[in-house]
Amino acid sequence: MHYADNVDYPRLLSRPSVYIPGLGVLFGVLVYAQAGTSSIGKVLAGLFGLADDPGFAANLLVALLITAVVALNVAMVMRLTIRQQMYVVWAELAVLVLLFFYSFDLSFEFIRRKIGFLLTQGLMTTLYVSAISIVIASILAMIGAIAKLSSNGIALGIANFYTSLFRGLPLLMQIYMIYLGLPQLGYVINAVPAGILALSLCYGAYMTEIFRAGIESIPKGQWEASRALGLKPRDTMTRIILPQAMRIIIPPTGNQFIAMLKDSSLVSVVGVWELMYLARTQGQTEFRHVEMMITASLIYWILSIVLELIQGRIERRYNKAQTR
């Protein structure tokens, strides 16, 4: 916990004024949503011989059961340490999401048949499109940020127009415009380069602001010390300011990378065979859309988790460097 106080305030969930109304609301919502008619509800009701009669009684019974389970669960989790609580709650929620997926009555045989192609073709394409785009976007962002902080009116104009345009248009629109619009100018562009170009330009515009803020966060004294020593503007920027700004720039850039990874699914509209495109098309032949959508979702999720872990490591390393 950040800046935890040294006062043991009563825990929120241990106050009757919180948990009794809380459970009441949960119970009310479950009854209102006719919990007895849900798939889990039917199973539960069946245990009490009410399976064939999803009436008010079944609703009440199921809502009561679920509320009781939640209350019991909260009471047990409250006894754990904060770290254990975090992991247990995370795991419980993950199980609920997986149960939700499982409830679609999936054909695992179909998934097994298709997952190889989804990974080798779809995931690989998603990864390299995202990776190339993030590199180009970073370069664009660096140029854009330096232009925005320069005293060159032309550079300033271009940079401001660039960020305004590419932050202002929906990414989907940009992809269409580049893929369908560039050929109008006599330059035919393939789907993959078009997708990379659109992602790079759009994310470069967002990241320009991140880079600019990072550079601006370096105190004036660093510029002055560097200038007083006689360093030229370029050396001041590359040797003094940027290395320090990187520590501030990297965490939000990691965020942008995770976001881009998922926004790369938009390039499926121009027929790039990345994860989203394959997820949509592979299921079509056998009407197994849900299987492919859920598989792709899980792949995206796992990918994001991996990136979050990597980002966490990088952040810790940079923070360590600061306090060395």
Added chain:
Amino acid sequence: MIQKKLTLVETAPAAGSLPAVQIRNLSKWYGTFQALKNVDLTIARGEKLVICGPSGSGKSTLIRTINALESFQDGQIVVDGIQLTRKPEDVEAVRKRVGMVFQQFNLFPHLTVLENCTLALRLVRGVSQKEAEEKALHYLGKVRIPDQAHKYASQLSGGQQQRVAIARALSMQPDIMLFDEPTSALDPEMVKEVLDTMTQLAGEGMTMAVVTHEMGFARQVADRVVFMDRGEIVEQGVPSEFFSNPKELRARTFLSQILH
């Protein structure tokens, strides 16, 4: 004060009878506020000048104009015979001759102590890595930080950081050193070690312009004390004269406030 038998200044100041710094009729405005009003000031070669005055009097602004960290609108500044304009070559030439120490140290936190001292030598003076390190270690030794060379600024005390900042400026072998309230951000027990280093530097003939409230240092080291208020030089003189018998009311008021 015991003078250490160390020499901080290896190069003799450039020859000639030219003053180190000549400031004539200097004026600076921030919008409509006039921060400097027709300031005339000449710093002789080898002179130790202390500039004092209440906050907002323009003393920091004045010394920061000398190496072009601040602009000015009227008047002229000549450093080592170089007229300071806004042309890159003039500013570069002046900054090569003028070292500066800041109130907040302004060490580069991402570089080690040694790298702080060698970076400008390599990039500005074109000195090789090895030679730069030798030179930097030499000056770090002079400010008594030889064994901390591979640490980062955040691992040093305030007094040590400021001494590194002095070594960093000296490594460039400037003719003139500017000190902008070098002890104001330090804990009381660290003020002395920094002032001692400055006293030692003064003893070796460095030209120094020091903005400070340390009147003990001014008494002991300064050749001349300049008192500024509201952007102008109100009074100046040798320390003994200035401290015992200030002529201007504003100087008397100021001294009575800081010398309890």
